[in-house]
Amino acid sequence: MARILIIEDDGDLVQLLSLALFKSGYEAHYAFNGKEGYDKVLTLHPDLIIMDLRMPVMAGTDVLKLLTHNVLTRDIPVIVMTAYGDEANLLELSIKAQGARAYIRKPFQLKELISLVRRTLKESPPGESPAKPSIAKGAVRLDPRFRTLWINDQRVATLSEKRCELIRLLLEAKGPVKRAVLIEKVWGEEGTQSVLEKTIQRLREDIGPENAPRIQTRPDGYELLG
Numbered sequence: 001m002a003r004i005l006i007i008e009d010d011g012d013l014v015q016l017l018s019l020a021l022f023k024s025g026y027e028a029h030y031a032f033n034g035k036e037g038y039d040k041v042l043t044l045h046p047d048l049i050i051m052d053l054r055m056p057v058m059a060g061t062d063v064l065k066l067l068t069h070n071v072l073t074r075d076i077p078v079i080v081m082t083a084y085g086d087e088a089n090l091l092e093l094s095i096k097a098q099g100a101r102a103y104i105r106k107p108f109q110l111k112e113l114i115s116l117v118r119r120t121l122k123e124s125p126p127g128e129s130p131a132k133p134s135i136a137k138g139a140v141r142l143d144p145r146f147r148t149l150w151i152n153d154q155r156v157a158t159l160s161e162k163r164c165e166l167i168r169l170l171l172e173a174k175g176p177v178k179r180a181v182l183i184e185k186v187w188g189e190e191g192t193q194s195v196l197e198k199t200i201q202r203l204r205e206d207i208g209p210e211n212a213p214r215i216q217t218r219p220d221g222y223e224l225l226g
Contacts, residue, residue: 005046006030007037034058068099077101138226157206170224178221
């Protein structure tokens with residue numbers, strides 16, 4: 001079953017689209033602004049995105065830019081919904097130049113959209129993702145593919161490579177991890193205790209003061225509390 005993400009701020013339209021997609025055999029998810037939509041792309045890895053251009057918080061054009069500049073999301077097909085006109089096909093050319101696969105003008109018939117969804121998925125069929133699965137401990141979850149850290153299903157940080165590897169080790173451990181083990185596995189011979197301590201401090205800053213206590217200092221190492 002193909003997973004489709006709807007990014008649209010009109011709740012009534014979202015409800016209609018979700019029902020139509022469900023009846024057509026698709027798994028429908030939704031977001032009500034551009035930022036929420038992009039965050040959901042990173043965690044859902046949808047097979048297709050249906051997106052409006054005019055949205056609060058982050059415009060559809062900005063979401064397209066983020067998607068196309070991310071090597072891990074740029075191949076997800078996007079259908080743009082818009083109320084703009086299409087004088088001399090300039091709108092279509094502009095949207096496709098920004099990375100969208102197709103577009104449909106509002107107002108439209110639901111069967112027209114479903115037909116477009118089927119054609120687009122046929123051209124870009126869902127495939128098996130080679131991504132590593134998410135790693136979780138309690139409310140804390142790491143997506144190694146995007147190096148994104150989630151707490152209580154909210155994205156709190158996009159991590160650097162070293163910080164991602166460090167918190168992965170803490171997430172996978174059942175208890176504290178010794179400093180020597182963390183240094184060896186993250187930095188190898190180049191690692192030092194000072195570098196480890198600075199990286200732990202940066203991680204606490206990344207996740208914010210309300211979540212920083214989850215990273216506990218132990219007598220011989222560190223422990224992540226879920």
